[in-house]
Amino acid sequence: MDDQRLTNALKNLFGYSKFKPGQQETLKALLANQMTLAILPTGTGKSLCYQMYGWLVQRPVLIISPLISLMQDQVKELKFLGEKRVVALNSQLERMDREFALKHLANYHFVFVSPEMATQTRIVQILKQINWGLFVVDEAHCISQWGPDFRPDYLQLGKLRQELNYPLTLALTATATNEVKQDISHRLFIERQPKIICYSVNRPNIYLSVLEAKTIDQKNQILFSLLKQLRMPGLIYFNSRKATEKTANLINEKLSLTAAAYHADLTQAERFAVQQQFMQQQLEIVCATSAFGMGINTKKCTFCDPLSFAD
Template identity: 55%
Template sequence: MVATKDELQHFLKHHFGYATFKPGQLAVIQQLLTPKDTVAIMPTGNGKSLCYQFMGAYLKKKVLIISPLLSLMQDQVEQLRLLGFKRSIALTSALTYWERSFVINHLEEYDFIFASPEILATPQIKATIQQMEWGLLVIDEAHCISQWGPDFRPDYLQLGGLRSELQNPLTLALTATATPKVQRDIIAQLHLQGDDPVIRRPVNRKNIYLSVVGTSSQEEKKQELFALVKRLQGPGLIYFSSKKLADQMQVQLQKETNLRVATYHADLSKEDRFIIQQQFLHNKLDVICATSAFGMGINKGNIRFVIHFHMPGDMESYVQEIGRAGRDGQPSIAILLYSQGDEMIQQQLTAATVPTNNEIHFVYSLNERTSFTGIDDKFKVIKAFIERGFSEEATTRFFTTRFQDKEKALQVMTTYAQGTTCLRRFIDTYFAEKDAHQHDEICCNYDVTQLPLARLGLLRTKSVTPSYTIQSYNAILDKLFLNL
């Protein structure tokens, strides 16, 4: 007998403390309980993780969650343990040799097991999980499985085969953004069964005002950034494509304001990144200058603004990143600062990450025993294709298409930045949303020059300009000696 809505809500309240489901959560859970494989496309901050947490607790069966990000896995494990699900573990490189050996030998004792595709490919772990019975297989960030998606990862190609080796357990594929093409690819790659497994929530977050601010030069863009941060109610995130520039802007913002500003990117130690995350989550920092390394798994409800100093390479990344604003449902703003020629940064990044035909040929011509230690990421990606049995011709064809797709994605993002139509409708059209948004004055700024910060309640009420009292040398000495 299928559980009623009231029964499921009672279970939610009793085990998770929420009175009601967020939009889309109940539909996903009910479809899984029929049982039916499900692709859930739900916007950032919509509580995707609760869907598999609920299923594991309700069915009292083991859940295997495959995720691409170490920080995301660790965050989810801590969240589950706080909820009382103590038998949760993340199989990651953060475990010591002895910790990892213990976990593998006692894997049957855990209820929620998080792992990356790379870890699951190791023979010992693969053999262990094949012997276990799974209530649910979860593919988090499922767009990574699609060669058409912007975050494609070769390691995700093995997941369809892994699912078969696990006897095709009930499967939930989760993502915040996926075009119809990517949806079809996810279903095909994972060999999902049943008609129309997709449950989709609109990507449109109406409480986030969308804005593009044009500037004539990089220097003007910097001045615009400083002016915006001084006016906007925080806390806020500022995204950069350059770690060096993120560092420089953090120092400059610290000088020009009395705000608490920190930098976050991959060059920081794990300890420093963790400390900055915690300080931001607990309102000890006002602004983070970050690269795309920041955000995944960071569940902070009151972020009021997200500014992109550099244009992302694709619409999926942009929607993911601006989706970190306004998770509490309150008015927030997403601002893209754009100067003519910003596309060149993303073109350079593509050239640095997508292998050329010559590079592919070179790696294929190497001896199989050649060590890849210290060789750049492009070579490691090619090696991953070789290890999965791809011919040189197939790999060359794949990355030629990949390069063309990235160029098309960048052109879409450039059109958005230069556009003269409603920004929200542009996003809806890109993701093939059924109900295209009708433009209004608190939607976006495509047809106005002034941002309605006061109307949105996003205008900072207190000055953030540092106040310095200039005293003479004698006055300082007098004060010191009087206090002796």
């Protein structure tokens, strides 16, 4: 498929007039039947690559995703785009609904599943019955012990690909050092090396600055001053879970803003509630640890400003 036909398809399927960096190159690699590792910056629409490919070739797509909230967000987006044949297999799915989905899995166009569930013996046997058009590993840096979010269960995905007879595969991540690239290629792409598509993480619209504070009170005053300049809603990142709750309470008490904390100690329901309130702009500030970064669809977060605030 040439560039013009791809652009026309992009317009028809998503309403966009041009691709973001890396999207078109990734799609062309997949359409040429090339195993692909795509390292594309956050916010460049990595999920569009497998969504569009699935619609172009009209074959089922299996997506390995590390977080329930990320799966739910992608399912919601696909349904908004009109795709009804989509399911996320995870612990949030009622048992009867999960059994129904597994029984009729061949009828779905997009199937999201966690690495823990995908590598269960029973699930593998079901997955083997389907001729997958594309096997996607989202947040692929989780494969590497050198990555920031190493997940041991990701190490089984190379074997899963083998069980599925090495389907066309797309590994996606926002950042990867040379060590991580090599680790992903070695552990996931067992039979042959992938085409690596890599774009710089440099974002000209992001400004980094460091302000030092000698006391807690001074640090809070700096924070309050920055919040007055922040385009709402906004994110404030912290190094500890305790600091997220303490600061969220402080903002609610001292400023006329609505704030909430987000961290791994919250229940799944609590995290999902904060996420949805943030996405629907019902919360003005979220004080979060890095757990928030992997649980949201950043394509929808162009309306927010981030701050990093060391504890």
